[in-house]
Amino acid sequence: MFNRLFAILSLCVPLEALAQGPITDFMLDNGMQVVVIEDHRAPVVVHMVWYKVGSADEPSGKSGIAHFLEHLMFKKTANLDAGELADTVAANGGSHNAFTNHDYTGYYQRVAADRLELMMQMEADRMTGLQLSPDDIVVERNVVIEERNQRTESAPGSLFNEDLQAALFLNHPYGVPVIGWMHELEELNFDDAMTFYKQHYAPNNAVLVVAGDVTPEVTKTLAEQYYGVLPANPSVTPRARRQEPPHRSARRVIFRDERVAQPFFARSYLAPERNTGDQGRAAALVYLAEILGGSSATSVLGQALQYDTQQAIYTSAQYRSTALDPSTFSLVAVPAPEVDLQQIETAIEATIANFMTHGIDRELFERIKSQFRASEIYAMDNVSGIAQRYGAALTQGLTVADVQAWPQILQEVTPEEVMAQAERLFDESASVTGWMMGPKEQAQ
Amino acid sequence: MMRMVILGALLWAGAVQAETSVKTLTSPGGLSAWVLEEPAIPFTALNIMFSGGAALDPPDKRGAAFLMTGLLEEGAADLDSQAFAAAKEALSASFSFDVSDDTLSISVRVLTENRAEALALLKTALMQPRFDPDAIERVRQQVLSILASNAQDPTDIAQRVWAEQAFGDHAYGTSYQGTESSVAALTRADLLAAHQNLLVRDALSISAVGDITAEELGPILDDLLGDLPAGSALEPAPLERDIPAGLTVVDIPTPQSVAIFGHSGIDRAHPDFFAAFILNTILGGQGIESRLTAEVREKRGLTYGISTVLISKDRANVMLGQVASANDRIGAAIEVIRDEWRKLARDGVTAEELQAAQTYLTGAYPLRFDGNSQIARILVGMQRQGLGLDYIKTRNAKINAVTLPEINRVAAQLLKPEALNFVVAGQPIGLKEE
Numbered sequence: 001m002f003n004r005l006f007a008i009l010s011l012c013v014p015l016e017a018l019a020q021g022p023i024t025d026f027m028l029d030n031g032m033q034v035v036v037i038e039d040h041r042a043p044v045v046v047h048m049v050w051y052k053v054g055s056a057d058e059p060s061g062k063s064g065i066a067h068f069l070e071h072l073m074f075k076k077t078a079n080l081d082a083g084e085l086a087d088t089v090a091a092n093g094g095s096h097n098a099f100t101n102h103d104y105t106g107y108y109q110r111v112a113a114d115r116l117e118l119m120m121q122m123e124a125d126r127m128t129g130l131q132l133s134p135d136d137i138v139v140e141r142n143v144v145i146e147e148r149n150q151r152t153e154s155a156p157g158s159l160f161n162e163d164l165q166a167a168l169f170l171n172h173p174y175g176v177p178v179i180g181w182m183h184e185l186e187e188l189n190f191d192d193a194m195t196f197y198k199q200h201y202a203p204n205n206a207v208l209v210v211a212g213d214v215t216p217e218v219t220k221t222l223a224e225q226y227y228g229v230l231p232a233n234p235s236v237t238p239r240a241r242r243q244e245p246p247h248r249s250a251r252r253v254i255f256r257d258e259r260v261a262q263p264f265f266a267r268s269y270l271a272p273e274r275n276t277g278d279q280g281r282a283a284a285l286v287y288l289a290e291i292l293g294g295s296s297a298t299s300v301l302g303q304a305l306q307y308d309t310q311q312a313i314y315t316s317a318q319y320r321s322t323a324l325d326p327s328t329f330s331l332v333a334v335p336a337p338e339v340d341l342q343q344i345e346t347a348i349e350a351t352i353a354n355f356m357t358h359g360i361d362r363e364l365f366e367r368i369k370s371q372f373r374a375s376e377i378y379a380m381d382n383v384s385g386i387a388q389r390y391g392a393a394l395t396q397g398l399t400v401a402d403v404q405a406w407p408q409i410l411q412e413v414t415p416e417e418v419m420a421q422a423e424r425l426f427d428e429s430a431s432v433t434g435w436m437m438g439p440k441e442q443a444q
Numbered sequence: 445m446m447r448m449v450i451l452g453a454l455l456w457a458g459a460v461q462a463e464t465s466v467k468t469l470t471s472p473g474g475l476s477a478w479v480l481e482e483p484a485i486p487f488t489a490l491n492i493m494f495s496g497g498a499a500l501d502p503p504d505k506r507g508a509a510f511l512m513t514g515l516l517e518e519g520a521a522d523l524d525s526q527a528f529a530a531a532k533e534a535l536s537a538s539f540s541f542d543v544s545d546d547t548l549s550i551s552v553r554v555l556t557e558n559r560a561e562a563l564a565l566l567k568t569a570l571m572q573p574r575f576d577p578d579a580i581e582r583v584r585q586q587v588l589s590i591l592a593s594n595a596q597d598p599t600d601i602a603q604r605v606w607a608e609q610a611f612g613d614h615a616y617g618t619s620y621q622g623t624e625s626s627v628a629a630l631t632r633a634d635l636l637a638a639h640q641n642l643l644v645r646d647a648l649s650i651s652a653v654g655d656i657t658a659e660e661l662g663p664i665l666d667d668l669l670g671d672l673p674a675g676s677a678l679e680p681a682p683l684e685r686d687i688p689a690g691l692t693v694v695d696i697p698t699p700q701s702v703a704i705f706g707h708s709g710i711d712r713a714h715p716d717f718f719a720a721f722i723l724n725t726i727l728g729g730q731g732i733e734s735r736l737t738a739e740v741r742e743k744r745g746l747t748y749g750i751s752t753v754l755i756s757k758d759r760a761n762v763m764l765g766q767v768a769s770a771n772d773r774i775g776a777a778i779e780v781i782r783d784e785w786r787k788l789a790r791d792g793v794t795a796e797e798l799q800a801a802q803t804y805l806t807g808a809y810p811l812r813f814d815g816n817s818q819i820a821r822i823l824v825g826m827q828r829q830g831l832g833l834d835y836i837k838t839r840n841a842k843i844n845a846v847t848l849p850e851i852n853r854v855a856a857q858l859l860k861p862e863a864l865n866f867v868v869a870g871q872p873i874g875l876k877e878e
Contacts, residue, residue: 032860041482041484041814042541042811042813042815043810044811065831083733083742084732084818087732087733087800090731090732090733090800090803090804091800091803091804091807092807093803093804093805093806093808093809093810094808094811095731095808095811111811112807112810112811136746138741139742139744139745140745140746142744142745142746142747143741143745144748145770146700146745146746146748146768146769146770146773147748148748148770149699149700149748150700150748151734151766153698153699153700154698154699154700154702154768210635219583235650237465253671257699259596259696259698260596261592261593261595261596262589262592262593295528295529295533296529297525297528297529298526298529298530298533305761305824306582307525307526308581309583312590313585313586314586314589323681334589337585337588344612349868363530367530367534368533370534370536370538371533373536374534374536374555375487377486377487377555378487378553379539380483380485381487381489381815381816381817382815383814383815389846429602432872
C-alpha cells in the first residue's frame with residue numbers, strides 16, 4: 001500500500017509499455033531526426049530537443065560536465081540574454097526544464113500550441129550559439145554543488161546507490177554518477193564546458209520531439225526553417241564507450257552512515273537492454289521484474305517476505321530496460337525490525353531459488369500481461385509521457401519502429417522466455433550485493 | 445538581441461472548452477458531481493474527495509486517519525489483502541487513496557471495458573474494509589519505517605519543528621502520519637472510528653472525466669457511494685494562536701542545512717487573495733524567475749532551489765518558504781531572504797513585475813486543462829473550495845484585475861519581516877538562534 005512512499009529507495013525507473021498514437025517521423029537534411037505525436041484534445045504542445053550525449057560520454061576526470069552544461073544552456077547565447085528563454089516561456093504561460101542522464105540530455109517547453117515557432121526559434125538558437133562567460137561558470141558551479149548536496153550528500157540512500165553502481169560497472173562509465181563526483185565537479189571549468197558543447201551539440205546529434213495539438217506538415221515547415229539551417233557538425237561520431245569485461249567476482253558494498261534510519265538490502269546484476277530489432281530479452285526481463293517485485297501483495301518477493309514470513313516491510317525488483325549499453329536489474333528489500341541484513345539476504349536467495357524451481361504462477365503472468373495492455377490505454381492520457389518515451393528511445397539506440405513494436409512484443413512474451421532470461425540473469429559473479437546500515441548494526 | 449515576439453492574446457480554447465463542456469449533475473439518489481465527457485480514450489478518471497481529514501484524529505490518536513486510509517485497499521468484503529490486490533490487478537484498475545489534514549481523496553482510473561466490475565471492487569474498499577489484524581500490523585510497520593526515515597531527513601525535521609512552533613497542540617502541529625508512539629498504540633477500533641468519521645455522504649465532492657456520459661454517471665455514483673452514512677464531516681478544532689517569530693537550529697549531521705521559514709498567510713476566500721497570490725509568485729513562486737530565485741540562486745549560487753508558497757488550510761493560513769544551502773552558506777542565504785522580505789514589504793513590486801506575473805499566470809491557466817486525470821483533479825478541487833463552474837471563465841479576469849496600488853498595499857500588510865520564523869536543520873556555521 002505504501003510502496004509509493006518508498007520511491008526514494010528506487011535504483012532505477014522501469015519503463016512501462018508504450019502508447020500508440022498518430023506518429024510521424026522524418027529526418028532533416030542536416031541529420032536532425034524529428035518525431036511528431038498528435039493529440040488534439042487540448043491546444044497545448046510539448047517541444048523537446050534531445051541530444052545523444054549524456055554523462056557516460058564525458059571525458060575521464062570530467063564527471064558532471066554533461067549535467068553542468070545542461071545548466072549553462074540557460075545563459076547568454078548569440079541572440080538571447082541569460083535567462084531570456086525562461087522569461088519568454090513564462091511570458092507565454094508555459095513551463096520548461098531540462099534533464100540529463102547517462103545516455104541523453106534533453107530540453108523541453110510546454111506551451112500553447114500557437115507558440116511552437118517561438119520555442120523552436122530559441123531552442124535552435126542555443127543549439128550552437130551559446131556564449132558563456134567565466135562568471136557564469138563560478139556561480140552556476142556553486143548551484144550544481146548545492147544540487148549534489150541536496151540530492152546526494154544529504155541522502156545516504158543516494159550515496160549508497162552511487163557506490164553500488166560504481167562497484168557493479170568495472171569499466172563502463174555507467175559506474176560514474178550523472179551529477180559527477182564532488183571532487184571533479186568542483187574543478188569543472190569554462191574550457192571543459194565549451195569543449196563538450198562544441199563536440200556534441202549539433203543537429204546531427206539531436207532528436208526533436210513535438211507532441212500535442214500540431215500537425216506533421218506545420219512542424220516540418222518550422223523545423224526546416226529553424227533547425228534545418230544549422231550545419232551538421234562533422235566532429236559528431238557514433239558513441240563507442242568502454243564496455244564491461246567478463247564479470248568474475250561477486251562484489252559486496254557495506255555502507256554505513258549515522259543518518260541511516262532504515263537498513264536496506266540491494267543486489268544488482270548486469271542485464272541486457274533493449275536493442276534495435278532485438279527487444280525480446282528485455283521484454284522478458286520487464287516481466288521478470290514485475291513477477292518478482294512489482295506488486296507487494298501478489299509478486300513473488302512480496303508474497304514470500306512481506307506476507308508469508310513478514311521478514312520485510314518492503315520489497316521490489318527493478319529493471320531499466322531502455323539504455324544504450326547493458327543495464328541493471330536489481331532486487332531490494334527493507335527488513336522488518338529484528339531482522340538483520342544477513343537474514344534478509346538469505347531469505348531473498350531462498351525465495352529466488354524456490355522461484356527458479358517452481359516457475360511462474362500462470363494467473364500472475366496473465367494479470368501482468370493485461371496490465372501492460374491497459375497501461376497503453378492510460379498512457380495515451382499523457383502526451384508528454386509519450387513524447388518522453390520516444391525521446392529516450394531514440395537517444396538510446398532504438399528506432400521509431402522499435403518503440404511502436406514494443407507493446408506487441410510485451411504481449412507475446414511467454415513464461416518460458418521469462419524463466420530462460422532469469423536463468424541467464426542470476427549469475428552471482430555478475431552481481432553486487434549492498435548493505436546500507438547505521439553505524440551500530442552488525443555486518444556479521 | 446533577437447526580438448522575441450510575445451503575443452499578447454491569451455489562448456483560451458482549452459479552458460473555455462472545459463468550462464462549456466463540464467456538466468453538473470445530481471444523481472437519482474441525490475449526489476452531485478461534475479462530469480466532462482471525453483470519449484477519445486476508453487477509460488474514465490474519477491475523483492472523490494471527502495472534506496475532513498487527519499486533523500479530525502483525536503489528540504491521542506494522531507495517525508489514525510493515515511493508517512486507516514492505508515488499509516482501505518488491504519482487504520475488503522470477502523477478499524483478503526492479497527485477493528483484493530489480485531482482483532484489482534486483473535481489472536487493470538488503479539485506486540489511489542490520499543489523506544491530508546483537511547481531506548481524504550480517492551483518485552480512480554477504470555477501463556471502459558470492465559468499469560462496472562472495477563467500481564464494484566472499489567465500493568467494497570470504501571464500504572466494507574476488513575481491517576484484518578495481520579494487515580493492520582503489516583501496514584503499521586510500513587508507517588513506522590516511514591516515520592523513522594523522516595526522523596533523519598533534514599527537510600522533514602525542519603518542517604515538523606516549524607509546524608510544532610506555529611501550531612502547538614493543535615492537530616496541525618504534528619504530522620498527519622502520526623508519531624512513533626501514537627502509531628504504535630492505534631487499535632482496530634481507532635481505525636473503525638476514523639473510517640466512520642471521515643467517509644460520510646455530505647462531505648463529498650465528485651468529478652468524472654473520460655469515456656462516460658452524465659446519464660451513465662448518476663446511477664453509477666448511487667451504486668458506489670449511495671450507501672455511505674448521511675451526515676457531514678466534523679469540523680477541525682479552531683486554532684487561536686499566533687505564530688512565534690525567531691530562528692531555531694536543529695543540530696543534525698548533514699553537509700547541507702535545510703531552512704523552513706514563514707509566517708501567517710491569507711485565506712483563499714479573502715478579497716485580497718489574488719493580490720497575495722501574485723505577490724507570492726513574484727517573491728518565491730514557480731513559473732517565472734522569482735526575486736528569491738534571482739537573488740539566492742542566480743546571482744549568488746547559494747542554493748539549487750528556493751521557493752515560497754501560500755498554504756490555505758481549513759483552520760490556518762501560512763506563507764511558507766524552503767531553501768537548502770551548504771552549512772557554511774545557509775547564513776548568507778537567510779540574510780538575503782530577510783533583505784528581500786523587507787524590501788518587498790517596504791517598496792512593493794514594480795509595474796513590470798506585476799504585469800509579467802499576470803501574463804504568466806493567466807497564460808499558464810488554460811494549459812492546466814490537459815488530460816483526463818489532471819482535469820478530474822482540478823474539478824474536484826474546485827468543488828471542495830466552493831468555487832462555481834464559472835470560476836474557470838472568471839479566474840483570469842480576477843488575476844488581471846489586481847492593480848499596482850492594491851498588490852503593494854497587500855505586500856505591506858502580508859509580508860512581515862520581523863514575524864518570520866526560521867527553523868534550520870543541519871549544522872549551520874555562524875547562525876545565532878533567536
